[in-house]
Amino acid sequence: MIKMPMNNPHPEVRVLSHFALDAADMFADWVAGVLSECEIVNVALAGGTTPKAVYETLAREPLGKSLSWASIHFYQGDERPVPVTHLESNWGMACASLLDVVGVPEVNRHPMRGDAADPDEAAGEYASLLLDRLDCREDIPIFDLILLGMGADGHTASLFPDTAGFADAEHVVVANDVPQIGQTRLSLTLRTINAAREVWFLVTGRQKAETLARIMHSQDTAFPASHVRPTHGRCLWLTDDEAADLL
Numbered sequence: 001m002i003k004m005p006m007n008n009p010h011p012e013v014r015v016l017s018h019f020a021l022d023a024a025d026m027f028a029d030w031v032a033g034v035l036s037e038c039e040i041v042n043v044a045l046a047g048g049t050t051p052k053a054v055y056e057t058l059a060r061e062p063l064g065k066s067l068s069w070a071s072i073h074f075y076q077g078d079e080r081p082v083p084v085t086h087l088e089s090n091w092g093m094a095c096a097s098l099l100d101v102v103g104v105p106e107v108n109r110h111p112m113r114g115d116a117a118d119p120d121e122a123a124g125e126y127a128s129l130l131l132d133r134l135d136c137r138e139d140i141p142i143f144d145l146i147l148l149g150m151g152a153d154g155h156t157a158s159l160f161p162d163t164a165g166f167a168d169a170e171h172v173v174v175a176n177d178v179p180q181i182g183q184t185r186l187s188l189t190l191r192t193i194n195a196a197r198e199v200w201f202l203v204t205g206r207q208k209a210e211t212l213a214r215i216m217h218s219q220d221t222a223f224p225a226s227h228v229r230p231t232h233g234r235c236l237w238l239t240d241d242e243a244a245d246l247l
């Protein structure tokens with residue numbers, strides 16, 4: 001069930017009573033709606049831990065049997081510098097929790113090469129893939145839906161505060177050096193994220209409540225997540241009671 005506060009001050013926020021189930025139901029309903037008008041849906045998956053329960057719920061019956069998986073193409077919002085077999089791999093998590101479980105065809109799977117020896121080359125390759133496969137507007141690929149998480153520091157995808165990738169206004173995909181975690185990660189840029197038709201944040205837990213409140217109340221521009229404002233699309237924040245506690 002989706003609780004809508006009486007006079008919802010932040011219409012883009014949905015507080016979900018059963019987060020994984022409600023988010024999976026929303027995804028299934030949204031996909032069915034898009035596929036009633038289009039043959040293909042292009043979705044970029046979020047990484048981290050929050051989405052895992054949503055992906056697992058999507059894979060379980062009845063949803064797992066109800067969706068036209070062969071009509072959905074799966075991409076990534078970002079990837080860590082690890083092989084897909086590594087526990088930290090976002091793509092590995094997506095495959096184990098959803099793609100392999102429901103049997104998404106290989107031709108529908110478009111992972112980033114997070115562990116490439118040359119991350120800049122891998123970023124350029126992925127950008128070319130997106131520009132080749134997706135509709136574009138002004139040389140920016142347009143996803144039907146981008147799922148995102150958010151860290152307590154306000155990062156999203158692998159766009160962290162005070163990093164070049166966060167500030168990048170030129171590229172579609174970047175290899176972002178993130179000194180805070182000592183990694184270079186591949187990530188869609190804000191330019192690409194904000195071109196999407198739909199962007200859904202998946203944010204749960206008390207540890208994110210203050211950041212979410214600051215983004216909703218103060219437009220704290222230091223947070224990369226506060227810069228996600230699709231120019232021609234909708235941004236939804238799917239949360240639980242704990243993350244929405246300070247709204």
Ligand code: 6PG
Pocket residue numbers: 046047048049050051077078079080090148149150151155156157158
């Ligand atoms: C990643 C994600 C990142 C993640 C946030 C939230 O590769 O880590 O893309 O942006 O969504 O860090 O992570 P949790 O869902 O684990 O809190």
